[in-house]
Amino acid sequence: MEKQQPIIFVRYYVIFLIIFGILLDRHTLNSISIIFILIYIINNQLRFFSFSKEIYKIGSYFLELILILVLYEKVGGYAFTYLILASIDANVIFKFPLSIIFDAVVIGEGIYFSVPETIACKMYTIGSITAIIAILLFVKQQETRKIQAQDLYDKLRVSEKKLIEANRDLESYSASIEELTVLRERNRISREIHDSVGHALSTIIIQLGALEKVSEKSNPSANSRIKNLREFTQKSLAEVRNAVREIRPEKYEEYESILELKSLIDNFKKMTGVEVRLTVTKDKWALSQKQFLTVYRIMQEFLSNSVRHGKASIIRILMNFTEYSLVIILEDNGVGTATVSKGIGLKSIEERIKEIGGSFYYNTSPDNGFLVNVEINRNEKIKIYLSNSGGAEPDGKD
Structure with missing residues (x-):
């Protein structure tokens, strides 16, 4: 249990009773008696407030048990008050099984002190000490359960917080993947329509134009129908092209580099089985060729090092486009290393x-x-900026 104010108050109150009992039992005190009393009190206070190592506390407690025998025999006082303070310290300072051992020693001293007394006094002394120890053990058990419950509650709160963060990451990852998938599919559909339907309509228009010239003199009635059909086909081609422009993502060049990076990640996942989560913000701007190549190589090197050196199983990548810059955060759960030597990969980056x-x-x-x-x-x-690493290249390896 913690050194709380009620415990401190009770200890000082018992020490007061010990001194008061000595004064009542022995009316005259010499210098040696006073020295023993001071040693007893100083040792008790040092153990409770100052000593941090268990071995010092144990040594101090055994010294107190000896001092109790000396003080009771030579100085006087009431054994009951000595044993109460010893019982409190045994159960407040020490943990199981030391507390049980010291409780047994305290009961043993109580039996020793009650030997010259009547049977009723013996029963009273031993029974009282045992009851006090039982109460202290019960209070300590309840306090331990309270602490364990608080620790469990704290762990649950931490787990809940991590779960919320993980769920938020997964939602962002899912939204980004869904967005990239839709963009890629829209681009594929627009390309397919342009290459197939658009090409077919363009061919039909060319053929109808040729037929229109052939039939201009030989068959004027057919020529008029062919002309109408050509104009209708031209309008249809214009509508198809408008539809393609609507389907194709606006400013598609802004997404091309991201889709290339996603292809890199997808291939990496297939080859290694490592979970890679890519999250991209909605606002984007096109990367230059140098920017894209630099980011591509950094990402490539990071993925490779995370598996080879970091032994990572999860990698998270966030691409945050702002008005003036692109912030990319790459993170893995690798093992880390105490030192990093620049290999070919880091030097290349x-x-x-x-x-x-x-x-x-x-x-x-x-x-x-x-x-x-x-x-x-x-x-x-x-x-x-690179920090808290597990995927870096240790020991000069590439």
Whole structure:
């Protein structure tokens, strides 16, 4: 149990009773008696408030048990008050099984003190000490259960918080994947319509134009129908092209680089079986060729190192497009490492970033996973921050 105010008050009250009993039992005290009393009180207070190591507390408690015998025999007082304080400390300071052992020793001293007394006094002393110990054990048990319940509640709260965060990540991941899938499918459909239906209608228009010229003199009535059919087909082709423009994502070049990165991730997942979650914000802008190639190589290197060196099983990637920059967060649950030596992979990333005016920093520690924060400005200036790593390249490996 914790050193709470009620316990402290009870201890000081019992110490007061011990001193008061000594004064009542022995009217005259010499210097040696006072020294023993001071040693007893100082030892008791040091054990309760100052000693942190278990071995010091145990030694102090055994010293107190000896001092109780000396004080009761040589100085006087009431054995009952000595044993109450010893019982309190046995159950407040020490844990099972030491508390039970010291309780047994306290009861043993109670039996020793009651030997010269009458049977009724013996029963009263031993019964009282036993009852007090039983109460202390009960209170300690309830306090332990309370602490365990609080610990369990705290763990549940932490688990709930992690579950909420994981659910939020999964929702973002699911939304991003769904958005990218829809974009890719819309682009595929628009391309298929353009290449198949559009091409067929264009061919029909060309053929109808040729027939219209042939029939212009030989068959004027057929020529008029062919002309109407050609014009109708041209309108149909225009409508098809409008539909293709509607289906095709607006400013599709903004999504092409993301779809390329998603293809990289999908292939990586198929090859390794590692779970990779890609989340992309709705607002996007097109990456330049240098920016895309740099991001592609960083992501490629991160995925590779997370598996080879970090032994990761889950990788999370967030692409956050803002008005002026793109922030990419790459994180895995790898094993981490105490030191990182730059291999070919990290040196290659550093060179690519320097080429577009960027820089990067990193650190790592064991069992903390690997986190990379990449910031790309639209003017192609890159800053990279690496921290808490598990997927970095340890010991100079590539």
